[in-house]
Amino acid sequence: MDIRDRIGLEHPVVQAGMGGGVAGGPLAGAVSAAGALGTVGIMAPARFAGALQDARRRAPGRPVAANLLAPFTRQAHVDACIELGAVLVVFHGGLPRRWLTRLQAAGLPVFATVGTAEEARAALAAGVDGLVVQGLEAGGHLVGVEPVAAALPRVLDVAGDAVPVMAAGGVADSADVRRLLGSGACAAVAGTRFLLTDESAAHAAYKERVLTAQSTMVTTLFGLGWPMRHRVAPNAATDRWCTRDELGPRWVRQVGRASAAAGRRLPLTALDPLTARQRVGIPLFSPALPLAGMPAESVDRTALYAGETLHRIDSVIPAGEAVAKLVP
Template sequence: MIRTRFTGLVGTELPIVQAGMSWASSCSALPLTVSGAGGLGVVAAGPMRLPDLARVLDEMASGTDRPWAVNLPLYRAGADEVIDLLLQRPPPVLIASQGGPRRYLDRFHAAGTVCLHVVAGVEHAAKAAAAGVDGLVVVGAEAGGHPPPAMVTTQVLVRAVATAVPEIPLVASGGVADGAGLAAMIALGADAAQFGTRFLATPESSVHPAYKAAVVGAAVEDTRTVGHGLGLIRTLANDFTARMAELEEQGTDLESRRTAFTASTLRDAALSGDVAGGKVEAGQSAGLVSEILPAAELVARIAEEYRAAVARLDRA
């Protein structure tokens, strides 16, 4: 076990969180495996229909007696209906994003759920802490999917939030792919790290094999941020990102850029394997991913690498 405030809060053996990733963990296979290995597996409710989510919640509840979580982006269509469903089958942990915690906090606390809230800045972190959340997931600019608009790096942002709200457990997210990264985040004041891109490259991740191959083949400089003014995302460079960059450089009007931006989807890449024209959302840590590993083996390796990194510090 690696004990931190986070493991004490949620009851895991390790301060390792598998990020809730649309399509990749909109299932039970990946989160069940991660939770079974001692980390916190997270179901991504964002793109899921209610019947599918209900089925996966039942699979999680019957598949493990260890802690697990559901990630809910509060901006998704039908978020209130999702909240109602989750309250019928309360998960041990809820990770909410893209909205205010007062919308859900009291009801989930009454159901016995630990509530973590995703933030991308010091001000929002302080407000969420004041609202009474149990912990924070702090997302830096290196992250895949939706990085913070201010593009502050994880290293700086985690340190700033840890200084501003030292009383609350933090999960660092963005640019972390191994145990050395976990050790670095804990040294900065976090109590755990969230791994997204790294868990894409596992057999249990339910994205298309072409998506996984694209992540494994990427270098650290192979991601792009596109969609300025439309909802910034970080994805692997491909035909879609080249087109968006061209439109932005040409000063194309917002609605024309919106048309191009929405014509490409994460679903195209994740489920259909369109890694040229789809949104291949991944973080800069893709360049640190060189192989596909079973999720349980990956959790064990991260813990081993963490211990090795701490031992190196002790010898320094």
């Protein structure tokens, strides 16, 4: 059965599950209420469960999805997806087999985020129900290695008729969605467009920086505990540490790699005190992003995840309006 029919999705438009609190109940709920697929991003398990409930309350009778970052996923996240009625789960940054099996046993379709044909093959061999192909232009943590227009046909070749493929990266308006659907994607995924909405919990100063940024960059600077490449808008931290090499100083990358095991073990709540202590002059930056309620100065010492679409987005708008701009 077509995935949209299976989950009861009206429009082939998906809001990316942005972790760390940006995509909570208000954003995912508003997107789902507007007929697209709202997605709650990962955060500490109790908040994640509350956000899923909140999103579902805001969008009665509409599907709501969940996004899980593999290194930080716990049993409680998986239980919340099952018990609180997520219609679909997308994994990013890995595909833990035990969670895949458990979610599928409960009847939930599981999608894996991939950047290459090889990753697509591995995910299919593991038994996923669908793929999200991410292009290099995407904001946030990257598995994408080439533009989505190049990666999508390669991944579709591998997927064949076996599973549906969503496409992420560079989606700012309905023409982008139409292009991806025309190339064979079953839905288009947008992150930065939904970051820049009233309902996203990103700090207002973060939204402003993204709106006014002249460029984005791919770095590993904010890699303490999770050394995966990420696309960000520049700030004082990247100006200070990434001028010679966008990825950041070599020793900082080594610290990032060395801290990956600790990052997987620590609970997500450990991020808050760590992030509060970050300083521009000390390049030990966690993956946390600036949320509403944090001091405005945090925009210069935390990651401003954003994609290349920032050049084509000029205002913060209600999420329902963003859905209307994207629907083909």
